[in-house]
Amino acid sequence: MTHIPAALTIAGTDPSGGAGIQADLKTFQELKTYGMSVITSVVAQNTTGVQDVQHMSVSMIKQQLKSVLSDIPFQAFKTGMLADIDIMDAVIEKISGLDSPYIMDPVMMTTSGHTLIAEDSRKYLRENLLPLSALVTPNIPEAEVITGETIKTPDDMQQAAKQIVDEFGAGAALVKGGHMQSQAADFLFDGETMHTFSTERIDTQNTHGTGCTYSAAITAYVTHGYKLPDAVQRAKDFITAAICHSFSIGQGNGPTNQWAHRMERVK
Ligand SMILES: Nc1ncnc2c1ncn2[C@@H]1O[C@H](COP(=O)(O)OP(=O)(O)OP(=O)(O)O)[C@@H](O)[C@H]1O
Numbered sequence: 711m712t713h714i715p716a717a718l719t720i721a722g723t724d725p726s727g728g729a730g731i732q733a734d735l736k737t738f739q740e741l742k743t744y745g746m747s748v749i750t751s752v753v754a755q756n757t758t759g760v761q762d763v764q765h766m767s768v769s770m771i772k773q774q775l776k777s778v779l780s781d782i783p784f785q786a787f788k789t790g791m792l793a794d795i796d797i798m799d800a801v802i803e804k805i806s807g808l809d810s811p812y813i814m815d816p817v818m819m820t821t822s823g824h825t826l827i828a829e830d831s832r833k834y835l836r837e838n839l840l841p842l843s844a845l846v847t848p849n850i851p852e853a854e855v856i857t858g859e860t861i862k863t864p865d866d867m868q869q870a871a872k873q874i875v876d877e878f879g880a881g882a883a884l885v886k887g888g889h890m891q892s893q894a895a896d897f898l899f900d901g902e903t904m905h906t907f908s909t910e911r912i913d914t915q916n917t918h919g920t921g922c923t924y925s926a927a928i929t930a931y932v933t934h935g936y937k938l939p940d941a942v943q944r945a946k947d948f949i950t951a952a953i954c955h956s957f958s959i960g961q962g963n964g965p966t967n968q969w970a971h972r973m974e975r976v977k
């Protein structure tokens with residue numbers, strides 16, 4: 711009998727395959743984790759932007775969650791796009807009390823600048839979902855929304871990571887520096903220690919789906935039993951390789967390459 715760890719992603723879709731559910735499932739598969747998915751919103755998007763969005767009904771989201779939860783155990787799960795308060799409530803109802811670690815990618819905007827979450831639900835996310843997470847993975851604009859502070863320097867990023875844990879109750883916070891001009895440095899505060907994960911910045915436009923792929927890789931490594939700093943370091947290597955060997959396809963920001971980690975180890 712073959713045993714494989716399993717992970718669940720609860721997120722929106724990307725028919726062009728670079729972000730959202732599609733990026734998560736490709737990443738789980740690459741990292742030898744059995745991938746399952748609950749779709750919250752169908753997003754008509756591609757490398758150039760978002761063309762249309764349709765949210766799943768609350769009852770359909772709950773039913774999808776019930777279908778998975780009543781059947782297959784998983785060792786970790788993540789959320790991505792949760793567009794409004796009703797969707798957040800449906801997810802909270804079903805995930806509260808689960809034993810497996812919850813990795814939250816607090817998706818707010820696409821790389822192309824399209825908003826994926828209703829304005830009035832950002833505070834709700836911070837107050838009601840964030841405290842359930844074992845780890846939250848904001849980029850700089852998302853960390854600014856969560857903390858209400860301006861983030862300009864690595865010190866500001868570390869301060870935000872600390873605040874998100876100490877003040878808002880996340881188990882750990884990884885503030886990602888993809889939006890900084892210099893190094894691609896991310897800071898993880900796990901409640902005790904500040905860890906730094908840093909690489910040279912890769913000169914590329916192909917960053918569609920980097921946040922989704924990174925948080926999915928962390929989730930996958932957690933299903934294999936890695937503790938947080940190790941899981942994040944391995945996921946950082948994975949996303950760096952995926953950006954380094956990203957695909958110049960489409961008319962806009964191309965997608966990352968989830969099988970690049972097989973090609974070489976990039977630090
Ligand atoms: N040009 C780059 N070179 C190297 N690493 C990068 C680059 N851009 C992003 N990263 C890394 O990719 C990961 C995702 O970070 P990022 O801040 O881009 O997330 P995100 O904003 O959620 O994704 P997106 O930009 O796709 O919305 C982080 O580890 C970040 O440091």
Ligand SMILES: Cc1ncc(COP(=O)(O)O)c(N)n1
Pocket residue numbers: 721722723724729730731753755790791817819820821826917918919920921922923
């Ligand atoms: C459905 C969905 N979820 C999330 C993102 C953000 O993608 P990323 O921040 O990884 O580029 C996206 N473009 N679409």
